[in-house]
Amino acid sequence: MSPFNSFIAGLPRLPPRESRHRSSNPFTLLASLTAMQWAFFFSGWFAWVCDAVDFFAVSLSTARLATQFAKPVGTVTLSITLTLLFRPLGAFIFGILSDRYGRKWPLIGNLLLIAAFSLGTGFVQTFSAFLALRSMFGITMGGIWGLAVSMSLENMPVEARGLFSGFLQLGYPVGYLIIAAVNLNPYIQKQQHWRVLFYTGAGMSLFAAVIRLLLPESAYFKERQQCRAELEADGAITKSATMTTLRELGKTLRVHWARCVWSVIFMSAFNFYSHGSQDLYPTYVQIDKGLSPHLATVTTIIGNCGAIAGCTVGGFVSQFLGRRLTIIVMAVFCCAMLPLWLLPTSFAGLAAGAFFVQAGVQGAYGVVPVYLSEISPVAFRATWPGVAYQLGNMVASASAQIEATAGAKIKDPTTGKPAYGKVAAILIAVSAVVLIACCLVGAEDHGAHFENGRAAFENDAGLDIVEDPERQLSKVVSNGDQKDQVKVYHKEHV
Known part of the structure; x- marks a missing residue:
């Protein structure tokens, strides 16, 4: 097949009719979950909420932090940049721990460290100490997303994963x-009470750790550990689980390197797309548009209501349109709403623009957890999506400083104020174009049963990518229950 024909064949398209039919009723999907599946999902979801609480505490208090430490806004945003820069390290550390030791204890440890660093941020007295703590915090924040996604989605019915x-x-x-x-x-x-925002984040993270402590290990991971234990008892495995995990990680990088590079580009565009619309938005509406701090916060809240609506719609619609088509549609919608986000001067107009732009941004982002999980090397489903996500964050880490620096230099010709909004709109539009291009050339494994794949501590697990619902195990044996199929499959690959 010629390169052109290969490109045409790989363009986004609707998923199979059977897959769309199984996902047609959201209420049926919600009712299909067991209490334990709900508990696993809530634990991962709440951990992700805690991640956002502390990260955006800096964005909402940028002006007060600038006054507290006697630094310009552009310098204070260096803390956001440092947090984003260190997140890939945390994604790798905690992702490997999760893929090797399970979904429970690495997430608990991660949340406890977040609580400690968040509490410490509330007590700092110097700008250098503030930057140091935010850097350390970036490492712990980096682990949350991959761990939360792997635990939540692997315990979900396949047809419910888009919605969830x-x-x-x-x-x-x-x-x-x-x-x-x-x-x-x-x-x-008040100027001196910005610290309460970080105390709030610390308390919530500690509570999230307690929730995860009360739940058992992920059902998927317990099954894989039992399978390995049986093989060890039979004498079929002699190498340690840790050494096997590291060896399989090397195989993954050698075999799937092109997909790894693509994922970093994809998530870099996504993070410029997201952070460009968020990091300096409160500053933009206060300085460019003259809103009070109170109204700026209210506008931010309205924008995030749009983000919540967008995430819900985007995730569910992806079951019908496919993952890539949904991202493309949402990105186009976001760009169409940018004039409404940029041009109004009234509170009502700005609030409407914030709502619809965030609906487009997060409507596309709502597809990312399931999309990256489906195209991930199965054994490293906590590590690979998390590292890709956070490397994209690292590449986009300068977005706040780009907006702050360029906005301060590019003045509005009528008011003479910094043009933070114009710079942000350009950044969002360019990122959306790159994102759409990535979707046109990327892979898609809609509805993949990745919960049937091998874990990182199993032989040749690093080679696995589940490409369709019937690929895993059905080729191995035609009879017997799933557990027996798994055992046969893995014994043949030792």
Whole structure:
């Protein structure tokens, strides 16, 4: 097949009719979950909420932090950049721990460290100490997304994963909404009381750790551990699980390197797309548009209501349109709403623009958890999506400084004020174009049964990518229950 024909054959298209039919009724999907599946999902979702609460505490208090430390806004946003820069390290560390040791204890440890660093941020007295803590915090924040996604979605019915992918991702705007609502308190809005925002984040992260402590290990991971234990008892495995995990990681990088590079480009565009619309938005509407801090916070809250709606719709619609087509549609919608986001001068107009732009941004983002999970090397489903996500964050880490620096230099010709909004709109539009291009050339494994794949500590697990619902195990044996099929499959691949 010629390169052109290969490109045409790989373009986004509707998923199979059977897959769309199984996902047609959201209420049926919601009712299909067991209590334990709901509990696993809530634990991962709430951990992601906590991640957002502390991250956006900096965005909402940028002006007060600048006054506190006697630094310009552009310098204070260096803390956001450092947090994003260190997140890939955390994604790798905690992702490997999760893929090797399970979904429970790595997430608990991660949340406890987040609580500690968040609490410490509330006590800092110097700008250098603030930057150091935010850097360390970036490492711990980096682990949350991959661990939350792998635990939540692997315990979901396949036909419900699109909808719950959107629900999971909306944890981020919900976290923004929570901390913005806390910030509305007149007491907290006083210059010296910005620290309360970080105390709030610490308390929530500690609570999230307690929730995960009360739940068992992921059902998928317990099954894989039992399978390995049986093979070890039979003498079929001699190498340690840790050494096997590291060896399989090397295989993954050698075999799937092209998909890894693509995923980093894809998530870099996504993070410029998202952070460009969020990081300096409160500053934009205050300085460019003259809104009060209170109205700026209210506008942020309205925008995040749009993000919540977008995540829900985007995740569910992806079951019908496919993952890539949904991202493309949402990106086009977002760009169409940019004039409404940029041109109004009234509170009502700006609030409407914030709502619809965030609906487009997060409507596309709501597809990301399930999309990356489906195209991920199965054994490293906590590591691979998390590292791709956070490397994209690292590449986009300068977005806040780009907006702050360029906005301060490019003045509005009529008012002479910094043009933060114009710079942000350009950044969003360019990122959306790159994102659409990535979707046109990327892979898609809609409805993949990745819960049937091998774990990282099993032989040749690093080679697996589940490409369709029937590929795993059905080729191995035609009779017997799933557990027996798994055992036969793995014994043949030792």
